[in-house]
Amino acid sequence: MKSKNNLYNFVNSMVVTLPTSKNLTINWNYGSMLGMVLIFQILTGTFLAFYYTPDGVMAFGTVQYIMYEVNYGWIFRIFHSNGASLFFIFLYLHIFKALFMMSYRLKKTWMSGLTIYLLVMMEAFMGYVLVWAQMSFWAAVVITSLLSVIPIWGPSIVTWIWSGFGVTSATLKFFFVLHFLLPWGLLVLVLAHLLFLHSTGSTSSLYCHGDYDKICFGPEYWNKDSFNIIFWLFFVIFSLFYPYNLGDPEMYIEADPMMSPVHIVPEWYFLFAYAILRAIPNKVLGVVALLMSIVLFYFFVFINNYTSCLVKLNKFLVSTFIISAVVLSWLGQCLVEEPFTMLSPLFSFIYFVLIVLLMLMYNFSKLLFI
Numbered sequence: 001m002k003s004k005n006n007l008y009n010f011v012n013s014m015v016v017t018l019p020t021s022k023n024l025t026i027n028w029n030y031g032s033m034l035g036m037v038l039i040f041q042i043l044t045g046t047f048l049a050f051y052y053t054p055d056g057v058m059a060f061g062t063v064q065y066i067m068y069e070v071n072y073g074w075i076f077r078i079f080h081s082n083g084a085s086l087f088f089i090f091l092y093l094h095i096f097k098a099l100f101m102m103s104y105r106l107k108k109t110w111m112s113g114l115t116i117y118l119l120v121m122m123e124a125f126m127g128y129v130l131v132w133a134q135m136s137f138w139a140a141v142v143i144t145s146l147l148s149v150i151p152i153w154g155p156s157i158v159t160w161i162w163s164g165f166g167v168t169s170a171t172l173k174f175f176f177v178l179h180f181l182l183p184w185g186l187l188v189l190v191l192a193h194l195l196f197l198h199s200t201g202s203t204s205s206l207y208c209h210g211d212y213d214k215i216c217f218g219p220e221y222w223n224k225d226s227f228n229i230i231f232w233l234f235f236v237i238f239s240l241f242y243p244y245n246l247g248d249p250e251m252y253i254e255a256d257p258m259m260s261p262v263h264i265v266p267e268w269y270f271l272f273a274y275a276i277l278r279a280i281p282n283k284v285l286g287v288v289a290l291l292m293s294i295v296l297f298y299f300f301v302f303i304n305n306y307t308s309c310l311v312k313l314n315k316f317l318v319s320t321f322i323i324s325a326v327v328l329s330w331l332g333q334c335l336v337e338e339p340f341t342m343l344s345p346l347f348s349f350i351y352f353v354l355i356v357l358l359m360l361m362y363n364f365s366k367l368l369f370i
Helices: 006-015 026-050 059-068 075-102 109-128 135-149 154-162 168-198 220-225 226-240 268-279 283-302 311-332 340-367
Strands: none
Touching: 026 059, 026 075, 026 168, 026 220, 026 226, 026 268, 059 075, 059 168, 075 154, 075 268, 075 311, 109 154, 109 168, 109 283, 135 154, 135 168, 135 283, 154 168, 220 283, 268 283, 268 311, 268 340, 283 340
16 A cells, blocks of 8 residues: 655655565575675765875875774775675676576666776776885876777866876875765765666566566565675775785785886776776877777667577576686786786687677577577
């Protein structure tokens, strides 16, 4: 029975009476876990922002001040930095699950999800720079320089972001403001993502003919989502016992604009894209390939196939795609020498071929039954 309170009706339709497929497994928890991690990152990040100073001279010292002087500052910083890795772990699991279930059939949900992914990548990069350590400083120099390949306006855009002719305190302040504001925009986009999802329902391996053939989301799936507590327990244990295992040693050395690290490596969740960028000697083509490694997935929405899917072939292609992405991530942290310089272009080619094959398979399975 509906209430006169519109807000109550909205929340009720989102988390209680929402018609849901009968066989959503633990793999459908990734989305709810991502929402929890996003809120967690916003809360810990807001606390850290109270004590952080976005200045090139003071930024690195401010991080040390948070770690050693601010009450419980160390635990907030450790949770926030490792929380970024936790977010990307579940983000990639969420994307891989969507590929296995061919969730790109839900066009608005798929496109909003990909946009969230791109914005989260930008958000994570800017947060990485805020530490103002050797690796993050030079990563900022390398990544922002890539924008210079944009025709006509490229050099002007780089100068505008740098606020000068190099990465300086003004650049750091620019990144800090964006890093603080962007998550609030992400919250709005996540809400839109949920609305699009709830208007169509989730994809599942069990075909449901209509809402009458489904069950209510609550309380049945509240119990399933409570399994997230187990993941949080592992996260807390890992963060407290191995707080720095996912970081680079160069991240504990203050930025020196006069001397770059011998081997510049991004965080692990960007390694596959970095390997693709390095695989192509031409700077312009490398940046285009880097962008297309994500943007290509937008093209899945142009194929309308709601009739039949070659499930086993799809699972094989997606599994092979995951293996190629993992190998590319490994190659991204390897030195620029043989045989890695030969393997990177090879697996970059395999990566793009598999995406195209997934699209062709998706379209071909429709043509079989016309």
